[in-house]
Every structure is written in C-alpha cells, then in structure tokens.
Amino acid sequence: MSSNKKIAVIGAGLGGAAAAALLQKAGFHVDIYEQSPSFSRLGAGIHMGPNVLKIFREIGIEKPLELMSSHPDFWFSRDAQTGEFLSRIPLGDFARKEYGASYVTVHRGDLQALQLTALQPGTLHFNKCLQKIDDNGTDVQLTFADGSEVRADIVIGADGINSKLREHLLGPEAPTYSGWVAHRSMIRAEKLAKYNLTFDDCVKWWAQDSHLMVYYTTSKRDEYYYVSGVPHPAWDFQGSFVDSSRDEMYATFGHYHPTVQALIECSEHVTKWPLLNRKPLPIWSEGRLVLLGDACHPMKPHMAQGAAMAIEDGAMLARCLGETGLDDYTTAFRMYENNRKDRASKVQAVSNANTFLRTQEDPAWVYGYDLFAHDLKSERSA
Ligand code: FAD
Secondary structure (H helix, E strand, O other): OOOOOEEEEEOOOHHHHHHHHHHHHOOOEEEEEOOOOOOOOOOOEEEEOHHHHHHHHHHOOHHHHHHHOEOOOEEEEEEOOOOOEEEEEEOHHHHHHHOOOOOEEEEHHHHHHHHHHOOOOOOEEOOOOEEEEEEOOOOEEEEEOOOOEEEEOEEEEOOOOOOHHHHHHHOOOOOEEEEEEEEEEEEEHHHHHHOOOOOOOEEEEEOOOOEEEEEEOOOOOOEEEEEEEEEOOOOOOOOOOEEOOHHHHHHHHOOOOHHHHHHHHHOOOOEEEEEEEOOOOOOOEEOOEEEOHHHOOOOOOOOOOHHHHHHHHHHHHHHHHHHHOHHHHHHHHHHHHHHHHHHHHHHHHHHHHOOOOOOOOOOHHHHOOOOOOOOOOOHHHO
C-alpha cells in the first residue's frame, strides 16, 4: 500500500499506539502526535484480557507482554467483610484454551512503553499538543501548541476523554463527573511477607457501595496494586487527580477485611482520581476526522475494559481502512462505527453499572472475542 497519503493519529495512549502500529503494519504512512514531553511510567496497573492479547499478537508484542506481566489463574470476587468468594472466574490455562490467549495484569507504563516499541522509528512525535484543526475537504491542517503545523489526509482522534477532535466535531463540553472516585496505590510486594494473610493474584473486594480491585503488575510479583471505586458527592479539586492518604483509606475502607487493612498499612503513596463519563456520542466521525477509545466512548473503569475497547477500536479502524484503502475513508469510517458501536456501547453500559464478575458468570462474550475472526458488517447494514 504505497501512496503519499498520510494518516495522523492524535494521542499515543494505548488506543492510539495500537491503531498506529497496525496501520503502519498494513503499509499506511502514519505519524503519531502526543502532547506529553516524553514517555513516563505513571504509577498504575491495568488488566489486559485475551480479546486484547489477540490484537497484540498481530502487532507482534504478545510474547514480550506475557513475559513482563502477571498471569492470574482466577479473577476472584470476595465479600469485603467476610472474604467469602462471590465468584471465581477461571483465567490462566483456561483462558488460553477457551478464549485463545492469556489474561494478564501489568504496569500500565510498561505496557505503553512496549506498545511504543512497535511503532516505526521516527513516527512518534512528543511535545505536540493539538490546538487547531482545519478539515478543508481536501486534507486536514493540524496546528500544535508549539506553533508547528502538519497536513494529513485523515486524522484519528485517540486523544482521550478531553479530546480536542471530539470538541472540534461536537463543540466544547466537559465530561460528566460520575459521582465516583478511584483511589490508587502501588505497593512493594515484599512488604506483604510479614502478614499471615492471603494476597490473591487478582481479586475484587466488594461492599454494598464500594470496591477495591487488587492485583500484581509484574511477572516478578514485586509490585502489588489496588484501585478503588467509591461514591463521592462532588469532585471539587483542580487537576486530573489529587494526593490521598492512608488515613482517608482507613476512613473509607475501615469496615473491609483484615487483608485490605494490611494493604492500606503498606501503602506509601495513595492518589485519588475522579471517574468521568460521557453520554454516547451522536457521531464517531465526520469528514476526514474519526474518533476512538475514550475520545469516543469513555466509561467508568469497573469492568477493566476501557483501554481494551480503545485498542479494539484501533484494530477495527485499521482493518476497515485496509479493506477500503485510504481514498475511500468515508466507507471505512462507516464500517468501523458499524462494527464497533454495539460492542463498545454494551461494555460501556456494563462497566458503568459495575456488575461484571461480581457473581459467577460467563465472560466469554468479552474475552472470547477475536476482532480479526469477526465477520465484517458492511457499511450498508448500519
Ligand atoms: P488515553 O489513554 O487517555 O490516551 C490519550 C492520549 O492522548 C494521552 O497520551 C494524552 O496525553 C494524549 N492527548 C490528549 N490530548 C491531546 C492533544 N490535544 N494533543 C496531543 N495529544 C493529546 N482499561 C482497561 O482496559 N483495563 C483496566 O484495568 C483499566 N483500569 C482503569 C482504572 C482507572 C482508575 C481508570 C480511570 C481507567 C481504567 N481503564 C482500564 C480505562 C483506560 O485507562 C482508558 O479507557 C484508556 O486509557 C483509554 O485509552 P485512549 O488511548 O482512548 O486514551
């Protein structure tokens, strides 16, 4: 697929990096523009299910991801107070056999760094904060905060929940605060050795109206990570997160099981994040501009599938453009939306409801999905 036509991807998050890697692999000329000055290993973990590892297989990073990650044999759900099992969802070998790939938990920064290695050298541009978009019908002119300008034939907005591309298409509108916050902390696992308690590889502790998800983020199991979900009336802080504290954790999770009290005791640095949301967007693309991931369908993170949906979006968009070629991007964009909207909207709704795997259920519809084996719906069946 050699042509001089160019694709610009805005945002080198997990969705943008996946889209860019697959489009480059398919022979398109792709540049990726990221506002951050450089890569940084932000302190958070992430689940990646078999639905995503099958995409990473195509990109060529499945094996290194497997080597760096933790491989839980189960997703356990436990009662916050008694510790009794509410569900035991088999992963490990079961996932490899039934869903066709591993289920892993990993440090988000390590995953992003690995994804960025799959990009062609010289195509990732840091310090490029998109400010202005001019889709003149013939091509698109992009202007960045540093005053530089580039032209592209199509532009993929993988620029997250505060997407500039979404704003350009639909007007300025802040995301909705969901009424929930998430506390996050990374624990040095060596600190857990002194407790005579069980620290599961991957467990979600559920109370009536809050939860704590806990898992390892490395194959060495030297980092243990938790992320909470807690109702909180208003987010009246500046910025995307604030520092929290052990005291706040004790006040919020004091009624949880002794295992959770041990985790709080071992927390060195706790942060607190607002969980943001948007109503489904009326359009996913217009003209030469198209959205994916959190720019398009952000969700509360309770199903651990938000980034997975961004990565699936990127892979589907690459597949559709591969089918049509860049000249017929209009058809590709319609096919993409037509093949993504139902699944992304369903995951968005289930994730927002925070019911997934609380009790014993079959997650095959999420993990068993193979984007490349999925029969493409034509644009006409929309
Ligand atoms: P982002 O990851 O937000 O990336 C957007 C990128 O665009 C960023 O690098 C940003 O710097 C850049 N950018 C923004 N504006 C501009 C601009 N103007 N110019 C240039 N660049 C720009 N998902 C999972 O699948 N599994 C999980 O376990 C999981 N856990 C989560 C836990 C929490 C607490 C939260 C809040 C979310 C979690 N998610 C999880 C969801 C996941 O983090 C998001 O859905 C995912 O990061 C979305 O990916 P994205 O590529 O669309 O956007």
